[in-house]
Amino acid sequence: MEKILEIKDLNKSFGKEKILHDINMDIYPNEIVGFIGPNGAGKSTVMKCILSLIFPDSGTITVNGFDIKKERLKALDCMAGVIESPGLFLDMSGENNIKLFAELRGIDSKRVKEIMEFTELGHSLKRKAGNYSMGMKQRLALGIALLSKPKLLILDEPTNGLDPTAVINLRNELLELVNKEDISILFSSHQLEEVEKLSDRLICINKGRIVHPEINASLQDIYIIEVNNMELAREFFQKNNINYNTNDSKIEVVIDKGEIQNLIVSMANEGINISNLEKKIVTLEELYKGIYCEVKNI
Numbered sequence: 360m361e362k363i364l365e366i367k368d369l370n371k372s373f374g375k376e377k378i379l380h381d382i383n384m385d386i387y388p389n390e391i392v393g394f395i396g397p398n399g400a401g402k403s404t405v406m407k408c409i410l411s412l413i414f415p416d417s418g419t420i421t422v423n424g425f426d427i428k429k430e431r432l433k434a435l436d437c438m439a440g441v442i443e444s445p446g447l448f449l450d451m452s453g454e455n456n457i458k459l460f461a462e463l464r465g466i467d468s469k470r471v472k473e474i475m476e477f478t479e480l481g482h483s484l485k486r487k488a489g490n491y492s493m494g495m496k497q498r499l500a501l502g503i504a505l506l507s508k509p510k511l512l513i514l515d516e517p518t519n520g521l522d523p524t525a526v527i528n529l530r531n532e533l534l535e536l537v538n539k540e541d542i543s544i545l546f547s548s549h550q551l552e553e554v555e556k557l558s559d560r561l562i563c564i565n566k567g568r569i570v571h572p573e574i575n576a577s578l579q580d581i582y583i584i585e586v587n588n589m590e591l592a593r594e595f596f597q598k599n600n601i602n603y604n605t606n607d608s609k610i611e612v613v614i615d616k617g618e619i620q621n622l623i624v625s626m627a628n629e630g631i632n633i634s635n636l637e638k639k640i641v642t643l644e645e646l647y648k649g650i651y652c653e654v655k656n657i
């Protein structure tokens with residue numbers, strides 16, 4: 360399948376400290392991917408490497424088929440990002456910020472008008488960007504990032520400092536963008552509720568390494584099962600390589616979505632009767648705790 364972003368074996372050190380260890384990740388067309396991990400895990404460093412703001416020590420990054428080292432300008436043409444605080448000219452009006460970036464990137468006036476409308480800043484576009492609220496600056500920066508119709512949008516903590524209404528608006532805009540502008544988005548956030556609402560998929564990082572959750576919430580379900588014969592059930596799960604955990608008389612099993620009927624029938628064929636069956640709702644917070652186990656003690 361076509362990939363919008365492909366990172367292979369990316370390594371990065373700052374001085375003697377190794378920050379990123381063999382990072383591999385892919386992003387596909389029209390995906391919104393949430394990038395999560397504790398403070399200092401390496402999210403911004405990965406994003407800066409993708410955007411060519413810093414250079415990796417080894418590994419490759421390909422954007423829309425272009426290697427960022429070998430075909431740098433073509434790769435840069437396909438992506439845009441807002442990293443940390445929006446990089447705006449604060450003494451200039453919002454409108455002039457948009458026009459300046461458009462001129463630097465050779466963007467036509469039709470797109471400039473589209474982006475001015477996209478920001479929904481209205482008359483405020485005439486005001487100095489330095490006097491904008493955090494949410495207004497974010498909208499302006501996002502608009503500027505979109506000027507060149509990127510295939511890949513990189514957003515580092517885009518909801519940081521936004522009030523709940525601005526967060527909801529931004530979420531709706533990003534969801535709309537994916538369809539309207541045929542874009543893929545990689546965004547980092549510590550607001551798990553937001554990540555849950557916005558992402559199609561998650562990539563998790565810890566101490567500079569990509570980590571994989573025990574369950575892939577988009578492909579698998581957890582069921583809690585009570586059975587008449589625990590020993591037989593254990594044997595059955597082991598024999599069939601099914602991921603399970605027992606707790607008193609209950610068993611937690613991780614199975615692929617849509618497989619529960621088959622499981623019930625197979626267990627019945629082995630003489631194991633299920634007296635109670637419950638689907639466990641796994642929240643992102645629970646997944647996060649499972650991955651970054653240090654937080655369990657907080």
Ligand SMILES: Nc1ncnc2c1ncn2[C@@H]1O[C@H](COP(=O)(O)OP(=O)(O)OP(=O)(O)O)[C@@H](O)[C@H]1O
Nearest residue numbers: 373374378396397398399400401402403404405549
């Ligand atoms: N320019 C730099 N020089 C030295 N160390 C750096 C530099 N930039 C980042 N680091 C270190 O790299 C590690 C990863 O930082 P990074 O900003 O990528 O983490 P993060 O996951 O984005 O964290 P947060 O969620 O707190 O923003 C941290 O230990 C940080 O101190």
